[in-house]
Amino acid sequence: MGLGSFAKSEGGRAATLLAPPFLYALALLALPILAVVLFSFWTQDFMTIDTRFTLANYREFFDKPIYGVLLGRSLMVSGIVTLVTVLLAYPVAYFLSFHVPSHRKSLWLFLITIPFWTSYLIRVFLWKVILGYNGVINSGLVGAGIIDEPLSFILYNVNAVIITLAHAFAPFAILPIFVALEKIDRSLIEASRDLGETRLTTFFRVTLPLSMPGLVAAVLIVFIPTIGDYVTPELMGGAGGKLIANMIQTQFLQLNNAPMGAAIAMVAMVCVTAIALVFVALNRRWLRGRG
Amino acid sequence: MTALIELKGVEKHYGDYHALRGIDLEIRAGEFFSLLGPSGCGKTTLLRTIAGLEEVSSGSIRIDGRDMKGVAANHRPTNMVFQSYAVFPHLTVAENVGFGLRRDPRGKSEKARAVEEALDMVGLAGYGKRRAHALSGGQRQRVALARALILKPKVLLLDEPLSALDRLMREQMQLELIRLQRQVGITFILVTHDQEEALVMSDRIAVMFEGEIGQLADPETLYRRPATKRVAQFIGKMNFLPGALSADRREIDIAGLGRVATADLATSGEIDGAVSVGIRPETLAILFEGETAPRREVQGVVSEVVYYGDMTYYDVRVDGIDRPLTVSMKNLIGRPVLDVGAAARLAWDERALVLLPG
Structure with missing residues (x-):
């Protein structure tokens, strides 16, 4: 088979189309990850890297409690952010799918993307202004005479991180849930009502189970990026609100210990992968019922 | 025979669109009644107002002597077989058929037996454990039928139940529906645009055009003595x-x-x-x-x-x-x-x- 016929064959055409993004992904995703994997088995020897294979970094990760605490806090923060985001996003998606007339839906979707018009960083700073010691909430509450001195538990701690992240990721959660709700045949809901269920029980017996794939997608979309988020805990977390990503950054850039940073990153990645796989398996179970 | 369903001056507006124009109708207990008409004549809307899935704009609907005003679909003595069958894709066949039995006071094993009986009645004995999405169109239809009949409604509403089936299957289901109706003695109201289907199956037929009933009669009268040219042309x-x-x-x-x-x-x-x-x-x-x-x-x-x-x-x-x-x-x-x-x-x-x- 000559080259010409290869280019014309289906497989050849697919290969031609896929090659550029594949090379791009290889260079910018696979190779760096491979480098991180390698680094995690090396050690830092003052200014040079000792490239002998060792598990010392992993041993240190599990020996010193600080890493476990940070990873645990990261998982908890992501978990809460995911829960809050999905709980807030579901009613919005539901309203959008069931109560907004179809000719207005695209307008609403457009409006939901408005937060993306400003950069993530600016939105984080915005929350600083709202939650700060002399911020909108505190000066408002003090001015109204409800509190005597500004609340301190809303900035520079885990709470602030959770509030900021939940806001930032809300649109990401709304969209997959909306799509799943849109796909539900409305006659199924009518059938449930016809068979004796109320609006509420219909929601739990029909609507919610059928929107599960969207819900699981929303959970993954929020959970995976928030666990590695670095900017928000850095700016909003204060001393007690630092997460695993901040530790990785510290290892790489401040302590100049890239191998340790790489090892922490690897452990975090394995955790995320494991949790994501659980949700993918859940989704499979829900998706099996679709024809 | 007494009137089980009484409609008086039923009107339905969707914005500017006048879907039902003063429908007066009495449907008797135990009757196989058909609403026949071209698409857009309001027959499905009329069925949905009886089911409680659609509010009437004015007029009254009484079922078994009870005014249905403000009574939601889940409190009406009617059950519906939807045109799309509306079989729940996330449930098994048995779970689908038993869907409406949740509030039933009977015990678990008794309910399971009722489900099995209902499946048997529609010729799906032994299909209970299958997942609903793996069924053919004809089987889904039977599941939808069993799911409605198991609740022993006073009225079974059928919205174009046979239109998605191929001709052979449709003819078979027509006869089977007639057999079922005689067996359970429940009032059936069938919506169809197929005049032959209506003639074959019904005790009485209301022919509808543009939100009004053009003629209401038994199949033979309708065929032999149509009241208007329009009815005559629609039937045969x-x-x-x-x-x-x-x-x-x-x-x-x-x-x-x-x-x-x-x-x-x-x-x-x-x-x-x-x-x-x-x-x-x-x-x-x-x-x-x-x-x-x-x-x-x-x-x-x-x-x-x-x-x-x-x-x-x-x-x-x-x-x-x-x-x-x-x-x-x-x-x-x-x-x-x-x-x-x-x-x-x-x-x-x-x-x-x-x-x-x-």
Whole structure:
């Protein structure tokens, strides 16, 4: 088979189309990850890297409690952010799918993307202004005479991180849930009502189970990026609100210990992968019922 | 028989669109009733107002003596088989059939037995554990039927239940639905646009056009004595001839056919003003060599031949009639199929004529 016929064959055409993004992904995703994997088995020897294979970094990760605490806090923060985001996003998606007339839906979707018009960083700073010691909430509450001195538990701690992240990721959660709700045949809901269920029980017996794939997608979309988020805990977390990503950054850039940073990153990645796989398996179970 | 469902002056507006225009209707207990009409005539809307899935704009619906105003679908003694079947894709067949039994006080094993019985009734015994999405269209339909019948509703509403099935399956299901209805004795209300389906299955049929009932009658009356040209055209085929009534209304002069006594004609009430006469194609006959007309005869020329296998449809031109008459003939043994242009003697019978307004 000559080259010409290869280019014309289906497989050849697919290969031609896929090659550029594949090379791009290889260079910018696979190779760096491979480098991180390698680094995690090396050690830092003052200014040079000792490239002998060792598990010392992993041993240190599990020996010193600080890493476990940070990873645990990261998982908890992501978990809460995911829960809050999905709980807030579901009613919005539901309203959008069931109560907004179809000719207005695209307008609403457009409006939901408005937060993306400003950069993530600016939105984080915005929350600083709202939650700060002399911020909108505190000066408002003090001015109204409800509190005597500004609340301190809303900035520079885990709470602030959770509030900021939940806001930032809300649109990401709304969209997959909306799509799943849109796909539900409305006659199924009518059938449930016809068979004796109320609006509420219909929601739990029909609507919610059928929107599960969207819900699981929303959970993954929020959970995976928030666990590695670095900017928000850095700016909003204060001393007690630092997460695993901040530790990785510290290892790489401040302590100049890239191998340790790489090892922490690897452990975090394995955790995320494991949790994501659980949700993918859940989704499979829900998706099996679709024809 | 008493009226199980009474509709009085039921109106439905969707914004500017007037979907139902003053529907008055009584449906009897145990009856197989059909709402027949072209798409957009309001038949499905009417069914949905009975089910409680649609509010009426004005008028009243009573079921079993109870006013249904403000009664939601889940509190009505009706159950519906949806056009799309609406079988829950995330549940098994048994879970689907048992969906409405949640509040049933019976124990688990008794409910399971009821589900099995319902599945057996629709010919799906042993299918309980299958997942609903793995079923064929016909099987989904049976699941939807079992799911509704297990609740023993006073009225079963069927929204075009057979339209998605192929012809063979549809004919089989028609007979099966009739059998089921006789077996359970529940009032069935069927919505269909298929006149043949309505004729085969129903005790009575309401023919609807543009949100109004055009005629309500049993299948035979509807076919033999349609009230209007529109009903006649919707149910079967019919030739229409202009006619002129004599001054004393005892005779009618029919274009091309001549005078007949009005008393011989079928009609569904007094008719004023302009009149037409309708003739079904199967009540006309082409006379072959040696045959004589039992009553009346007229000369014509074949202008079109459509061969259907068991039947042949001829268009026959007759002097004095501007449109050719359609005649259907059984293709009996030894009977030739005529060619276009052949001379044909037509036999007709005044007792098969229908007097219509317009």
